Amino acid sequence: MDGFIIVFMQYEENYTFLISLQKLDIKIDAVKDRLANLPGEIEELKNRIESLKKELESLDNLLKDKELKLREKNSEYREKQEKLALYKKQLLDIKNNDEYRAMLHQIENQKKIIEKVEEEIILMEEELEEFRESLPERKKAIETEIQAVESEKDKLLGMDSVLKKDISVLLEERHKIEERIKVSVLKKYERLRAKGYREVLVPIKKIMGNEGEEYVCSACNSTIPLEISLKVREGESFVRCENCGRYLYYEFENEEVK
Ligand SMILES: [Zn+2]
Known part of the structure; x- marks a missing residue:
């Protein structure tokens, strides 16, 4: 003073x-402003934590989704193979030349379709593998951030009583000066x-x-x-x-x- x-x-x-x-009043105003903003700041941190937790969940869901899509692609591959086998079998029974050529053409087409599905499967497997490998690190990064935000939130929760105490100290000081004016x-x-x-x-x-x-x-x-x-x-x-x-x-x- x-x-x-x-x-x-x-x-x-x-x-x-x-x-x-x-000068004291300006200090008191600042502390009061800080106190008034506290609930909003805490709310913001809570929301951040919620959205990080959702992000964490979505990583697991994404993995399941990729695994499911790969399984579906594999069963599509088997269906296409079965169809090819069926065409080949049907070919043996065809007596008419035109029909025979048409079936050969269909078999060639089916083989191309199967090749394409095979390529898709390889890509999907690679992608899934990469995703699986990167998953622990990505989860860890989000978990670390959650911890940091949690501790920031706890700090703010404890701030309320600190700020109130600050205000009462400042008000006491203010009172002493006020008396002299x-x-x-x-x-x-x-x-x-x-x-x-x-x-x-x-x-x-x-x-x-x-x-x-x-x-x-x-x-x-x-x-x-x-x-x-x-x-x-x-x-x-x-x-x-x-x-x-x-x-x-x-x-x-x-x-x-x-
Ligand atoms: Zn002026």
């Missing part, structure tokens, strides 16, 4: 404490905060503009006229940015450190 206070010694004490108070000063701040300003007091920042060094409001980036930036740097409290209406301060210590 003392760190903040030294930085703003140039300002009247109330203003200095108010700036410290706001005049009520009228505090009200000015609370009023703007209630309007939705997360930052009511903002530092002015030095930049290199077209005409040399100039000061801008760090919230809205508009240029602060020279006389206003002088007032702020001389330690005048509650000087407002003409553009966004926030109160301006100057971080003296930063400049000395540089």
Whole structure:
């Protein structure tokens, strides 16, 4: 806490404490945001785990599917062979020349069909073999990812109480500072905060503009006229940015450190 206070010694004490108070409020807001986002983040991780588990299942199903298709292809092969045997047998009984030639032609066709099925079977067997070999590694990769996501999820589940504790510590600290600020000063701040300003007091920042060094409001980036930036740097409290209406301060210590 003392760190903040030294930085703003140039300002009247109330203003200095108010700036410290706001720094705490911004911290508290951030922790509250984190806390509010937690259930959504946990839900997202749960969904991720579910989809990884499905992916794992689908690998086994894919294997079964490939095995089934190969069995079907093999029985197709046997049927085609049986048909070929039948044609050959029928050939022996044919007396007519034209019919004989037609049957020979059909036999040739059947042989080509069988060749094609054989080629398909070889391809399918190779593919199945590759798939089987790659399966343990693929499963392992998914299982490892599931474990990682699980532990991330557990971490977030434990975070809830940690964040709540952080907030209560920060609120206690806030209360101590609040007590040291005049009520009228505090009200000015609370009023703007209630309007939705997360930052009511903002530092002015030095930049290199077209005409040399100039000061801008760090919230809205508009240029602060020279006389206003002088007032702020001389330690005048509650000087407002003409553009966004926030109160301006100057971080003296930063400049000395540089
Ligand atoms: Zn501004």
